[in-house]
Amino acid sequence: MPRFSLIASSLLLAGTGIQPAAAQEPPRVIASIAPVWALVAGVTEGVTEPVLLMDPTISPHDYSLRPSEGQALQDADVVFWVGPQIEQVLPDALDALAGDAHVVRLSLVPGVTALPVREGGAYEPHVHSHHDHGDDMHDEHEHADHDEDEDDDHHVHEHDDDDHDHDVHEHDDEDDDHDGHEHDDDHDGHEHEHEDDDHHDGSVDMHMWLDPVNAIVWTDAIATTLAEVDPAHADAYRANAGAQMADLEALSGELDTLLAPVRDRPFLVFHDAYQYFEARFGLAGVGSITIHPDLPLSPERIYEVRERLVATGAVCVFAEPQFDQHRVAVVTEDTGAEIGVLDPIGGTVEGPRTYQGILLTLAHSLVDCLGRE
Numbered sequence: 001m002p003r004f005s006l007i008a009s010s011l012l013l014a015g016t017g018i019q020p021a022a023a024q025e026p027p028r029v030i031a032s033i034a035p036v037w038a039l040v041a042g043v044t045e046g047v048t049e050p051v052l053l054m055d056p057t058i059s060p061h062d063y064s065l066r067p068s069e070g071q072a073l074q075d076a077d078v079v080f081w082v083g084p085q086i087e088q089v090l091p092d093a094l095d096a097l098a099g100d101a102h103v104v105r106l107s108l109v110p111g112v113t114a115l116p117v118r119e120g121g122a123y124e125p126h127v128h129s130h131h132d133h134g135d136d137m138h139d140e141h142e143h144a145d146h147d148e149d150e151d152d153d154h155h156v157h158e159h160d161d162d163d164h165d166h167d168v169h170e171h172d173d174e175d176d177d178h179d180g181h182e183h184d185d186d187h188d189g190h191e192h193e194h195e196d197d198d199h200h201d202g203s204v205d206m207h208m209w210l211d212p213v214n215a216i217v218w219t220d221a222i223a224t225t226l227a228e229v230d231p232a233h234a235d236a237y238r239a240n241a242g243a244q245m246a247d248l249e250a251l252s253g254e255l256d257t258l259l260a261p262v263r264d265r266p267f268l269v270f271h272d273a274y275q276y277f278e279a280r281f282g283l284a285g286v287g288s289i290t291i292h293p294d295l296p297l298s299p300e301r302i303y304e305v306r307e308r309l310v311a312t313g314a315v316c317v318f319a320e321p322q323f324d325q326h327r328v329a330v331v332t333e334d335t336g337a338e339i340g341v342l343d344p345i346g347g348t349v350e351g352p353r354t355y356q357g358i359l360l361t362l363a364h365s366l367v368d369c370l371g372r373e
Contacts, residue, residue: 024230024232024233026044026047026048026230026233027048027077027078027102027226027229027230028048028051028075028076028077028078029044029048029050029051029076029077029078029079029080029226030050030051030053030072030073030076030078030079030080030098030101031050031051031052031053031079031080031081032053032054032060032079032080032081032082032086032087032090033052033053033054033056033060033081033082033086033087033345034052034054034056034345034346034347034349034354034358035209035210035215035345035346035354035355035358036080036081036082036106036209036218037050037052037354038346038353038354038355038356038358039209039215039218039219039222039244039355040080040222041354042219042240042241042243042244042353042355043219043222043223043226043237043240043241043244044226044237044240045240046236046240047230047233047236047237050080051072051076053065053069053072053073054069054087056345056346056347057321057322057347058322059293059294059320059322059323059345060086060087060088060089060345061086061088061293061294062088062294063087063088063089064089065089065093070093070097073093073094073097073098073101074097074098076098076101077101077102077229078101078102078103078104078225078226078229079094079098079101079102079103079104080104080106080222080225081094081103081104081105081106082105082106082107082206082208082209083105083106083107083108083204083206084206085202085204085205085206086206086207102225102229104221104222104225106208106218106221107204107206107208109217109218109221111217112208112214112217112218113208113211113213113214113217113276114204114205114208115204115205115275115276115279116203116204116205117202117203117204117205117272118205118272118275120291121272121287121288121289121290121291121304121305121308122286122287122304122308123272123285123286123287124286125264125266125278125282125283125284125285125286205272205275205276207273207274207275207276207344208276209276209355210273210274210275210276210277210280210344210359210362211276211277211279211280212248212249212251212252212255212280212359213252213280214276215248215355216245216248216249219241219244219245219248220241220245222237222241223237223238223240223241247353247356248355248356251356251359251360252280254360255280255281255359255360255363256281258360258363258364258367259281259283259363259366259367261367261371262283262366262367262370262371263281263282263283263284264284265284265315265316265370265371266284266285266286266312266313266314266315267283267284267285267286267314267315267316267317267318267366267369267370268285268286268287268288268289268305268308268309268312268314268316268317268318268337269285269287269288269289269317269318269320269342270288270289270290270293270318270319270320270323270327270328270342271288271289271290271291271293271320271323272288272291273320273344274342274344274362277359277362283366286308286312286314287305287308287309287312287314289301289305289317289327289328289331290327293320293323296327297327297330297331302330302331305331306331306335309331309332309335309337310335314337315337315338315369315370315372316337316338316339316340316366316369316370316372317331317332317337317338317339317340318339318340318341318342318365318366318369319339319340319341319342320341320342320343320344321341321343321347321348322343322345322347325339325341338369338372339369340365340366340368340369341365342362342365342366343358343361343362343365344358344362345358346358346361348361349361
């Protein structure tokens with residue numbers, strides 16, 4: 001159209017009070033913890049910047065929301081979180097503050113790998129298979145690629161309370177209300193879990209983001225949710241998700257190679273947050289110092305941990321930056337075990353590939369400590 005015609009058209013619209021349609025604003029998106037934020041940010045790149053709700057230098061297990069963080073929940077259109085065993089403050093906060101938001105609990109997303117909580121702070125190493133690892137990555141990527149067209153195939157199996165082995169299993173998706181994002185307009189997009197879901201919360205380990213296969217499944221679910229909430233930018237979300245899933249698959253192979261030299265070297269951690277990482281890469285985690293990270297160690301517990309350390313020949317004991325490291329020093333004194341640091345949340349990792357950085361930092365910390373002679 002000639003420039004004169006464009007000007008004339010604009011003046012005509014202005015004179016009649018009719019304005020050109022404004023571009024649709026992207027939703028206000030909240031992610032609870034840094035690993036979730038990183039995955040969401042990868043999907044929203046070029047569209048909007050999600051808000052990180054919780055300070056990653058503080059453990060989410062006993063987090064208290066600041067007034068500004070409560071306000072962010074009130075203003076949110078979409079909220080992504082893991083589950084009540086991780087962000088313990090959020091169930092009540094979401095009900096009170098985010099009633100109008102579309103809330104996605106990622107631990108309930110169909111296809112997510114779920115492992116049972118390990119009891120007692122002492123456990124056996126996971127057995128690793130390169131063949132199975134590659135097949136799992138391929139299968140999960142294919143599974144995620146077909147989520148939009150094959151929702152009915154994504155039934156997963158909940159934890160059987162009578163079976164306490166460490167086999168990988170998944171949540172039950174027999175109720176369509178629990179497919180990671182809510183479709184019932186009567187609920188204002190807010191996820192309302194049934195009592196049977198809550199019953200299984202305590203039996204499932206929710207540190208699920210430390211398995212990159214779960215990150216692939218979550219990436220697809222994040223993109224699907226955002227495309228439904230914000231169809232104007234659906235193509236961008238899906239394109240970003242596809243690129244991120246491919247990157248995560250490559251990351252898993254890189255981690256597998258990096259960790260191979262220390263795969264059979266036993267270690268203890270501060271608290272049992274790393275089961276998914278251990279299971280995916282066949283690492284020899286043999287126990288945790290604390291069962292409840294927010295409680296002090298009793299003399300009996302210190303004795304038990306030191307006995308476990310000696311009995312297993314653990315090479316390293318890993319602290320966490322979100323907690324006082326004195327407890328690690330107490331249990332390792334005069335044992336000859338090295339002390340390292342693992343950060344499951346990523347409090348010191350920044351940049352455009354924060355999720356990848358969290359897992360790579362974990363891997364390098366493990367290799368640096370376990371590889372010492």
